[in-house]
Amino acid sequence: MATTQQDQQELSGQLPPKDTSDGEAFNRWYITAIRRSEVADYFEAVGGTMVIRPYGFSLWELMQGALDRRFKESGHKNAYFPLFVPESFLKREAKHVAGFAPEVAWVTHAGGEELQERLALRPTSETLFGHFYSKWIQSWRDLPMLLNQWCNIVRWEKRTVFFLRTTEFLWQEGHTAHRTRDEALEETMRMLDTYADFAETELALPVIRGEKSAAERFAGAESTFSIEALMPDGKALQSGTSHFLGQNFANAFDINFLDKDGERKLVWTTSWGMSTRILGGMLMMHGDDSGLILPPRVAPTQVILVPIPTKSEDDEARVEGVVTVLIKQLSAKGIRAEPDWSDKRPGWKFNEWELKGVPLRIEVGPRDLQTDQVTLVRRDTRDKEKISVEGAVARTDELLLDVQAALFERARAFVVANTHTLDSYADFKDVMDAQRGFIRAYWCGSADCEQRIKDETRATIRVIPDGDADERPGQCVIDGKPAPRRAWFAQSY
Amino acid sequence: MATTQQDQQELSGQLPPKDTSDGEAFNRWYITAIRRSEVADYFEAVGGTMVIRPYGFSLWELMQGALDRRFKESGHKNAYFPLFVPESFLKREAKHVAGFAPEVAWVTHAGGEELQERLALRPTSETLFGHFYSKWIQSWRDLPMLLNQWCNIVRWEKRTVFFLRTTEFLWQEGHTAHRTRDEALEETMRMLDTYADFAETELALPVIRGEKSAAERFAGAESTFSIEALMPDGKALQSGTSHFLGQNFANAFDINFLDKDGERKLVWTTSWGMSTRILGGMLMMHGDDSGLILPPRVAPTQVILVPIPTKSEDDEARVEGVVTVLIKQLSAKGIRAEPDWSDKRPGWKFNEWELKGVPLRIEVGPRDLQTDQVTLVRRDTRDKEKISVEGAVARTDELLLDVQAALFERARAFVVANTHTLDSYADFKDVMDAQRGFIRAYWCGSADCEQRIKDETRATIRVIPDGDADERPGQCVIDGKPAPRRAWFAQSY
Numbered sequence: 002m003a004t005t006q007q008d009q010q011e012l013s014g015q016l017p018p019k020d021t022s023d024g025e026a027f028n029r030w031y032i033t034a035i036r037r038s039e040v041a042d043y044f045e046a047v048g049g050t051m052v053i054r055p056y057g058f059s060l061w062e063l064m065q066g067a068l069d070r071r072f073k074e075s076g077h078k079n080a081y082f083p084l085f086v087p088e089s090f091l092k093r094e095a096k097h098v099a100g101f102a103p104e105v106a107w108v109t110h111a112g113g114e115e116l117q118e119r120l121a122l123r124p125t126s127e128t129l130f131g132h133f134y135s136k137w138i139q140s141w142r143d144l145p146m147l148l149n150q151w152c153n154i155v156r157w158e159k160r161t162v163f164f165l166r167t168t169e170f171l172w173q174e175g176h177t178a179h180r181t182r183d184e185a186l187e188e189t190m191r192m193l194d195t196y197a198d199f200a201e202t203e204l205a206l207p208v209i210r211g212e213k214s215a216a217e218r219f220a221g222a223e224s225t226f227s228i229e230a231l232m233p234d235g236k237a238l239q240s241g242t243s244h245f246l247g248q249n250f251a252n253a254f255d256i257n258f259l260d261k262d263g264e265r266k267l268v269w270t271t272s273w274g275m276s277t278r279i280l281g282g283m284l285m286m287h288g289d290d291s292g293l294i295l296p297p298r299v300a301p302t303q304v305i306l307v308p309i310p311t312k313s314e315d316d317e318a319r320v321e322g323v324v325t326v327l328i329k330q331l332s333a334k335g336i337r338a339e340p341d342w343s344d345k346r347p348g349w350k351f352n353e354w355e356l357k358g359v360p361l362r363i364e365v366g367p368r369d370l371q372t373d374q375v376t377l378v379r380r381d382t383r384d385k386e387k388i389s390v391e392g393a394v395a396r397t398d399e400l401l402l403d404v405q406a407a408l409f410e411r412a413r414a415f416v417v418a419n420t421h422t423l424d425s426y427a428d429f430k431d432v433m434d435a436q437r438g439f440i441r442a443y444w445c446g447s448a449d450c451e452q453r454i455k456d457e458t459r460a461t462i463r464v465i466p467d468g469d470a471d472e473r474p475g476q477c478v479i480d481g482k483p484a485p486r487r488a489w490f491a492q493s494y
Numbered sequence: 495m496a497t498t499q500q501d502q503q504e505l506s507g508q509l510p511p512k513d514t515s516d517g518e519a520f521n522r523w524y525i526t527a528i529r530r531s532e533v534a535d536y537f538e539a540v541g542g543t544m545v546i547r548p549y550g551f552s553l554w555e556l557m558q559g560a561l562d563r564r565f566k567e568s569g570h571k572n573a574y575f576p577l578f579v580p581e582s583f584l585k586r587e588a589k590h591v592a593g594f595a596p597e598v599a600w601v602t603h604a605g606g607e608e609l610q611e612r613l614a615l616r617p618t619s620e621t622l623f624g625h626f627y628s629k630w631i632q633s634w635r636d637l638p639m640l641l642n643q644w645c646n647i648v649r650w651e652k653r654t655v656f657f658l659r660t661t662e663f664l665w666q667e668g669h670t671a672h673r674t675r676d677e678a679l680e681e682t683m684r685m686l687d688t689y690a691d692f693a694e695t696e697l698a699l700p701v702i703r704g705e706k707s708a709a710e711r712f713a714g715a716e717s718t719f720s721i722e723a724l725m726p727d728g729k730a731l732q733s734g735t736s737h738f739l740g741q742n743f744a745n746a747f748d749i750n751f752l753d754k755d756g757e758r759k760l761v762w763t764t765s766w767g768m769s770t771r772i773l774g775g776m777l778m779m780h781g782d783d784s785g786l787i788l789p790p791r792v793a794p795t796q797v798i799l800v801p802i803p804t805k806s807e808d809d810e811a812r813v814e815g816v817v818t819v820l821i822k823q824l825s826a827k828g829i830r831a832e833p834d835w836s837d838k839r840p841g842w843k844f845n846e847w848e849l850k851g852v853p854l855r856i857e858v859g860p861r862d863l864q865t866d867q868v869t870l871v872r873r874d875t876r877d878k879e880k881i882s883v884e885g886a887v888a889r890t891d892e893l894l895l896d897v898q899a900a901l902f903e904r905a906r907a908f909v910v911a912n913t914h915t916l917d918s919y920a921d922f923k924d925v926m927d928a929q930r931g932f933i934r935a936y937w938c939g940s941a942d943c944e945q946r947i948k949d950e951t952r953a954t955i956r957v958i959p960d961g962d963a964d965e966r967p968g969q970c971v972i973d974g975k976p977a978p979r980r981a982w983f984a985q986s987y
Binding site: 042044047051052053054059061078079080082085087090103106107108109110111119120129136137148153157158171 | 535537543545551555571572573574578583597604606613615625630641646648
């Protein structure tokens with residue numbers, strides 16, 4: 002991916018502005034912000050792969066923690082299944098293999114020999130869980146089985162972009178088996194809601210949620226639900242999916258159990274996944290011309306303390322003392338605070354930590370300390386305020402909550418401003434030609450109408466939400482046929 | 495691996511005794527205990543792979559947490575590097591590729607096409623870290639670079655056994671780069687000590703530590719150090735390694751930096767790894783004829799509360815109340831306690847939780863409650879004691895510490911009893927023919943003597959420890975030549 006010339010462009014000089022009106026410029030901003038902030042780097046030697054650097058990985062660890070806590074609270078347990086999926090396993094569910102085979106990476110040789118059967122690197126693990134569930138589940142007492150795993154996934158993609166689409170990525174995949182159809186459906190919706198809550202609460206990323214059309218369904222699912230975020234360039238980002246698999250995999254892998262009534266029955270299964278993709282979406286959404294802006298709840302460093310140099314030794318000791326005390330007090334309150342003692346100039350430090358998106362900066366300088374004050378600077382608004390040393394910790398706590406809420410509000414306002422409720426296909430095309438965004442339009446349910454919209458506007462149905470109670474049926478934006486409700490359309494990543 | 499017949503043998507009936515005198519019987523105990531306790535299961539479809547089930551994975555999560563905390567406290571940061579190692583990368587360090595190529599699994603096709611260069615699934619990641627370090631390290635200010643990653647590793651092994659040797663396994667690999675040789679050596683020893691501390695403190699697994707001979711060195715290292723545990727059958731288990739890589743990888747990947755003196759120099763690197771293997775070693779060491787015995791510090795459930803059924807409704811309410819209160823109090827103290835409310839008989843529950851190795855059981859029954867008491871039962875000694883309900887939490891806390899210490903003491907006594915300090919090769923052979931264990935014997939340093947011992951006794955040098963201050967030079971057990979100190983020999987997994 003990266004050439005020396007690219008490296009020079011991306012790693013030195015001014016950060017390109019976040020120009021969302023020009024796809025190429027916007028992409029340049031995104032890539033450059035990620036590389037410079039040391040969130041991630043290319044791995045040129047294997048197209049479409051990347052390395053997540055410590056700063057990016059700390060972010061991912063905090064996201065993992067917040068999601069994993071939610072999974073465990075709802076009774077899920079973690080496990081680890083093999084990386085290798087024998088080709089014969091993939092083929093057990095016809096639609097599943099048709100959907101995934103084109104993207105598979107195959108191991109053909111190992112231990113100095115050619116393998117008798119080639120092995121797929123898991124593009125997803127429904128088949129493996131299916132295999133083991135058929136062994137482990139015998140009775141209704143074994144149900145529900147609620148497992149999750151955190152692992153790497155391989156899907157050989159042609160066009161890749163940091164986090165949003167890479168040949169290898171990290172994710173979690175939940176796989177559950179249930180006694181009844183209703184229980185499985187309930188689980189499918191519970192996890193969709195868990196994803197939405199996680200995205201909005203932790204990442205300050207507002208999402209819409211709902212069901213996918215048949216064309217966009219997971220290969221092997223009976224129905225697929227997703228959460229979708231809207232990116233600053235007006236494209237949607239599918240950020241988490243939850244699948245009701247019906248009895249498709251139960252059939253393919255013969256996962257049956259002895260029910261309370263003494264009869265053998267097939268289980269009902271679900272699967273749901275969220276990946277490092279949403280990390281990219283979060284960075285893309287909140288950042289600005291100066292770099293990243295991280296939501297406090299997942300920021301590895303929530304507060305950076307910058308000591309302002311002084312020529313007086315007394316003042317220097319005073320500054321050092323206050324920084325040290327504040328770090329201690331902030332840490333005791335569970336706030337992730339760090340001092341920057343490096344010998345760089347304050348201006349350089351301000352830029353650097355703004356680039357990295359640290360939500361709050363505390364400047365500790367001799368002038369402020371004359372009146373026992375320090376200066377607090379928000380990353381999102383750049384608002385500055387002076388506060389007494391004594392009151393700094395409490396105010397920091399408040400401001401972190403404020404920044405989190407403000408990022409969500411700003412993103413929400415953006416979604417609202419860029420959601421178009423339309424009834425004319427001419428307007429539909431105009432919007433997709435210009436500012437894009439979400440379009441809410443009536444759709445009759447026909448695959449032909451869906452395909453025509455995709456061909457002519459590159460917009461696809463992102464979700465069909467549960468109808469609002471006050472929503473009335475209308476007419477399809479393409480063929481005028483009756484449509485029960487509006488679907489949400491957008492171009493997408 | 496598993497046939498239906500094997501499944502029947504391993505999953506029903508009496509657990510085979512832990513007979514350490516017979517290799518096959520011992521192996522049967524180990525496999526059966528792991529499968530029945532639901533720690534792990536075979537994946538027959540891909541030889542040598544396994545699935546870590548929720549109970550086993552909780553154990554691994556607790557181990558990970560304890561190790562990761564130590565890494566972070568010593569300034570290391572986590573990252574994530576790609577799974578794929580291009581063949582040309584592996585070849586950059588000649589000894590490295592020679593050592594690992596025979597075990598590599600190769601991806602040759604992906605995305606529907608044959609790849610131009612085949613890709614190894616990482617057998618270890620020195621080459622990848624080397625590649626990126628050469629990009630990221632420019633100045634002495636960038637040093638030391640102290641990274642770690644938790645990931646899956648693939649090494650195509652012929653003979654495999656749960657955890658101890660599998661084609662895919664989970665591990666952490668630390669990779670660090672330093673300004674000076676001394677700093678890199680210091681890091682190598684620091685991480686060796688970290689591993690030893692982790693094994694002994696958390697897993698109650700006593701280990702010896704020291705340097706490997708040239709024959710046992712990591713492919714590409716200047717020197718390799720390891721910790722070695724002694725298993726109940728008298729075989730050693732290499733449980734963690736720390737490598738001083740000198741400038742071998744710095745040379746191969748041109749990792750250079752501008753030093754304080756204005757000169758460009760090569761860095762010095764280390765790597766160190768610990769895997770799910772040590773989880774297996776811990777289970778193998780502590781278990782008994784009734785199943786696993788888990789050290790309290792890493793036991794997913796430290797205390798199981800078993801309510802004893804009664805026919806009186808009043809008594810039942812009393813039992814339920816006490817169990818609920820105890821769970822609440824234990825949890826508040828940070829003790830991982832769970833009730834078993836299932837409708838199984840108490841005897842069945844006792845067996846089940848003993849099989850799973852839960853360190854402590856609290857029986858809450860109507861008879862004890864007449865005198866406001868409950869019964870505490872230790873898993874390791876099976877000692878029973880009655881204690882007042884009021885005193886139960888404090889006593890539980892004490893007993894968990896006792897169990898942890900007792901497991902370590904028992905294992906330590908075993909190592910001491912099975913460590914033979916010998917000067918005659920005839921005795922050496924006798925020990926290796928019979929009870930095995932560690933042998934401390936003088937070795938002159940010659941590869942020929944080492945090879946002869948290996949050929950004739952299957953024992954290898956496990957480590958050469960730093961000489962004790964009071965240790966005198968002696969004569970090689972094979973050729974009688976001068977030997978500076980005793981090496982530790984054993985047969986190994």
